[in-house]
Amino acid sequence: MGYILSCLGNRAGNDDGEPGRDAVxxxxxxxxxxxxxxxxxxxICSAFFSSDLMKRVKRLYCEVPFIIMREGQRVTGTIDRLLELDNELCAVIDYKSEAVGYAALVEEYRKLMEDLLRGGEELTGKIW
Incomplete structure (x- = not known):
């Protein structure tokens, strides 16, 4: 479902050039x-796009590729959604829809989020 949400993409402020796609x-x-x-x-989309966070978005970008170095290794990835907020800070959204227990994902997801945040920071120069 995370991939599907990311494909729907567009609402006001989307600057990735993609208009978003029809859910059906x-x-x-x-x-x-x-x-x-x-x-x-x-x-889900109605709740997400009317959330307090999304009301603060000046610009949003979907499926943003990045490259960082971690422990001497090149790491590539894609930020599902990168948001520029009204206070000039940025936020990263990473969709997860696996039906796996939270404890099983904690360490893996923590590393992933560190990479996504670092990638977003390098792309925007903004403080998170």
Whole structure:
């Protein structure tokens, strides 16, 4: 579902050049189409885009690639959503939809978020 959310992308302020995609099309392309999924996705998107965080967004970018060095190794990745907020700071959103227990993901996700934040900081020069 994280990939599907990221494909829907656009709302006001999206500067990645992509207009966002229709939920039905994205769900069909991903093999996840059902009327129930369309309904659920509509609810999720409505809540997300009307959240306090999203109300503070000046610009947003979707699927932003980055390259950083970690422990002498080149690390590449993609930031699902990079937000420039009204206070000139930036935020990173990384969609997760795995049905795995939280404890199993903590260390892996912590490292991933460190990489995403560092990548976002190097791209924007903003303090997080």
């Amino acid at each position: 099309t994205v769900l069909k392309e991903s093999g996840e189409y059902s009327e129930e999924h369309v309904r659920q996705l509509g609810e």
